[in-house]
Amino acid sequence: MPHPESWMRVTPQGLYCVPGDFFIDPGRAVPRAIITHGHADHARPDHDHVLASAETLGIMQARMGEGRAGRQRQVAVPGEVVRHRDVEIRLVPAGHVLGSCQVVLDWQGSRIVISGDYKRRRDPTCAPFEPVTCDVFVTEATFGLPVFRHPDAAAEVARLLESLRLFPDRAHLVGVYALGKAQRLIALLREAGWDRTIYLHGALLKLCELYEAFGVKLGPLAPVPAPAKRGAGGLLAGEVVLAPPSAEATAWIRRLAEPLVCAASGWMRVRQRAKARGVELPLIISDHADWDELLATIDEVQAPEIWVTHGRDDALVHAMALRGLRGRALHLLGRGEEDEDPVPPETAPAETATEQIA
């Protein structure tokens, strides 16, 4: 049986499958790519051929435009095997965002599973993670430190609802990523009984519509209205408003009634990170596996060797050594450094600014 290192290489573009001659989540345009999910640090534009789930392809087209989401697009149905050259390719749900999948590769009796980003918590907006046993498990480690243990997301949503009761005169502005977190938070709010209209920053509209088109029910949504006159404020007191994490730093926010800035992110677990961002109500809601879930997943897939793509690989590799497993840090480029918030490009201030004009 060939050792996985002989057929899976780390290149400047990212992970490269030698016998299949394709990349997984390459950082720049390549002839042939498999994409785990639609976040911008995994799905890049202008590949010649893209294999991904139907939802991921849909998300890529919505974000990049029809012309840039891969010249040829091949839908892979999760669970079904696609053969390419001698490599068997199978996508398996990763539970991260709508359409997110792990990539299971079999070649000459050797199996590598590339997790992409994943979580183990229930998410009403996407299919749950399925562990697959393998020889090498390529994992993320965004929250790869034992200080990251995400609390129950429903309890965090309850905190938001309690704040709405205590401060009914203030618009509650929650910073969320446009893909995944926004829709999951909406779904969690609906489960908690919040049936009022939820207001969206323009940057979130398109993907919420796409989720609805894929059958994910989000309830009444509306764009944040423009102020009656330029610079006027006071809108949406007591309402939930979702926006990209950087929106609170822009003039856009001035239209809201005494906005109470919240953020829904796993990073909110560490107080000083929340404080540094000026968040008044941190909500610890993450779409990534926490420390315990990383370890549990590694146990479940029974791989003797664990490769860590990005995140806190030092701690995870050390924890692997304690368990007698071989851990290897891949240091993939372009996946955000150790402790930086992985802010997808669409949330960059520049684009938020465009959004205000639109």
Add this chain to the structure above:
Amino acid sequence: MTLPAFAYLLERLAFTPGRLAKLALLRQWFATQPDPDRGIGLAALTGELVFRAAKPGLVRELVAARTDPVLFDLSYDYVGDLAETVALIWPPRAGVNAPPPGLAEVVEAIEITPKAALPELLAGWLDALDANGRLALIKLVTGGLRVGVSARLAKTALAEWAGQDVAEVEEVWHGLTPPYLDLFAWLTGQGPRPSSEDRPVFRPLMLAHPLEEPDFPSIGPETHRAEWKWDGIRVQLSATPGGRALWSRGAEDISGGFPEILAAMDFRAVLDGELLVMRDGEVAPFADLQQRLNRKVVSQKMQATHPVGVRLYDILFDGDEDLRALPFDARRARLEGWFARTRPGRMDLSELIPFASMAELEAIRAGAREAAIEGLMLKRADSEYAAGRQKGKWWKWKRAPLGVDAVLMYAQRGHGKRSSFYSDFTFGLWRPDGQGGQELVPVGKAYSGYTDQELLWIDRWIRNNTTARFGPVREVEKSLVIEVIFDAAQRSGRHKSGVALRFPRIARLRTDKPAEEADRLATLEAMIVGEEAAAD
């Protein structure tokens, strides 16, 4: 009611910047919590409740027995705060189904538990709590609870919740002890007003505005009096028939930390002044005073090595007589007369600085290089002692800092709030390298002065321009110029450059300036106190 409820209040308060929102959170706490928890919570928030039962070392030992040392160190390095790291990393214990402890239960148990049994007690509680509850517990029992709620704010919230005047609450406050059952009984209409018996009461302080250039023409020797602005902390001394108290600027009773001042208050008056560490009449730097702050009790040794005194600058009450409506000049005369009569120990008078013109005042200010002088205070001669910050009556005029354009050389991750940011910067200036070229030599470190936005920008710049790593320190491309300001430059044998800076901080990022155009070491040397004349 349980500790998690208190933990929740603490967390909301810690993240809530607005005063009104803080008041709303506190009102809700008083309204929803039962006795005695709400009173204990109040005491904990206002710093009245202090434990020294558990040392941080004990908490560290408890967690060390439960975690891998490498994983703990990586975590601590990331989080930056010991209590928070422990609260987050504490491993859940299977099979624990004890309910989380109540606030009153914790306070009571801590007081009666023998030292040897404390670790087990604490570990049991930590097992039963979630991360927020663990953090609150650790901060509480190690005395590290800092929530950004002043006693004044807490009293205001109490007054608002009960529909009382805050002055009323203030008046009955002194002499009450946690959990304030009689206070809550009175505020909820179920008991009599607690007696205050002429207890000392905090009187709102008169505050100063920063003086700006456009205000200069309004200042003159006929209308204004000048004093040094000393770099200590503002205090109010209050001695009445009912007791003595030393109040901080924020109405905190800090009497416990300064017993020697309390002992010297053998009079009946309310005075305004600056608390300073003074040795033989010489004011020590603020860093020395810092050693004495935030202590509920103070050792004999500390009293000997860091002796404090008060430099008086105003008198609010002489005996029962309220002097606050008198103009400054009249109050000053009363203060001097009172001082000559009373001769209190550990106190002196803030001298008036004579001046003939604004120009002369500018020269006096520019000439001040003593470390303990922050600048000048300018007070209108005819102004009453007015509560709060009223424009045009008192001015503060800090002395201008010195500055150089330096090159960023190394950066280190900060602590606490900045634990995940490269926020401590080592910067250098050019000097001849002895081979006909120029080399950078480090001249100081700065970790303040920038805005949050600038910090984010520098942090990113550092990550993108790292050339080498030494543990938590990164060496960077020598290409970013920063304008560094500082209060003084001094000769130092301990620094490679031979110069030490006092309170260096970052004024501005000079992204417009190439590194080669940053300042030379000689420029800085010319600023050294007492050597100005030698400079070229």
